[in-house]
Amino acid sequence: MNQLDFEDVKKKGLRVPKFKTVPAHIAIVMDGNGRWANQRGLSRIEGHKAGEAALLDVVAGAIEAGVKNLTVYAFSTENWKRSTEEVLGLMSIFARYIEREADRLAAESVRMRFIGDRSRLDARLQRLMAGIEERTAQYSRLNLTVAINYGGRDELTRAIRAITVDVAEGRLDPSAVTEALVSQRLDTGDLPDPDLVIRTSGETRTSNFLPWQAAYAEFEFTQTLWPDFTPDELALILKRFGNRD
Numbered sequence: 001m002n003q004l005d006f007e008d009v010k011k012k013g014l015r016v017p018k019f020k021t022v023p024a025h026i027a028i029v030m031d032g033n034g035r036w037a038n039q040r041g042l043s044r045i046e047g048h049k050a051g052e053a054a055l056l057d058v059v060a061g062a063i064e065a066g067v068k069n070l071t072v073y074a075f076s077t078e079n080w081k082r083s084t085e086e087v088l089g090l091m092s093i094f095a096r097y098i099e100r101e102a103d104r105l106a107a108e109s110v111r112m113r114f115i116g117d118r119s120r121l122d123a124r125l126q127r128l129m130a131g132i133e134e135r136t137a138q139y140s141r142l143n144l145t146v147a148i149n150y151g152g153r154d155e156l157t158r159a160i161r162a163i164t165v166d167v168a169e170g171r172l173d174p175s176a177v178t179e180a181l182v183s184q185r186l187d188t189g190d191l192p193d194p195d196l197v198i199r200t201s202g203e204t205r206t207s208n209f210l211p212w213q214a215a216y217a218e219f220e221f222t223q224t225l226w227p228d229f230t231p232d233e234l235a236l237i238l239k240r241f242g243n244r245d
């Protein structure tokens, strides 16, 4: 696999040019791993591994481009319906990503966090997630947020439940329930809304990704399957975004 890492992207220098206007927050639906694998006669898990490699490159590219917030959709609340083998394979890829990348993310001053309902994830993965969140909490060069067991409706439902509990117990007046308060109570609490959402693999759905937050985002759909998505393509999209702004 032709995999770039932070050092490669830096060495190659001009792969991702600096733009005058970069989105404050890019969100990506990383779709097409299964089809990528199918086309090569590989297992779906091999597709997800290739997708993980693409993410490493894109994170490095986003840093080079000066993007401050990158949120990626790794596993949806609907994805539990896939085969046990695929679900377990994905979970172990997430764990391995955190273990392998922790040092490098910290060295690059990347803050890594997760959104979604983590209560359904296994205890070891939850510990790894909490560990890297804590370890990188002081960094802000790039806020990398990974959505695992994330669904926008689930996120809103959890937020509404928490708000109604506060109202019922007298801590919150209904008149204080504003759009700003709802935004704060979402998993993305302190992140700015995404101004650009990219979905790979030619599907033009949002699949329950950041429905509240992306209300005003620009959408970019590319035919490229996620494992083939590169910092170069990100740079092209950023160039278009810059022109449009």
Ligand code: IPE
Pocket: 030, 031, 032, 033, 034, 035, 036, 074, 075, 076, 079, 090, 201
């Ligand atoms: C995206 O790729 C990764 C996850 C949803 C976990 P898919 O696995 O959805 O790939 P396709 O859509 O089947 O090609």
Ligand code: IPE
Pocket: 029, 030, 031, 032, 073, 074, 075, 076, 078, 079, 203, 205, 207
């Ligand atoms: C969306 O992709 C979720 C992730 C990329 C993690 P899916 O492939 O699961 O979405 P649908 O099934 O096409 O809506």
Ligand code: MG
Pocket: 031, 032, 033
């Ligand atoms: Mg898909």
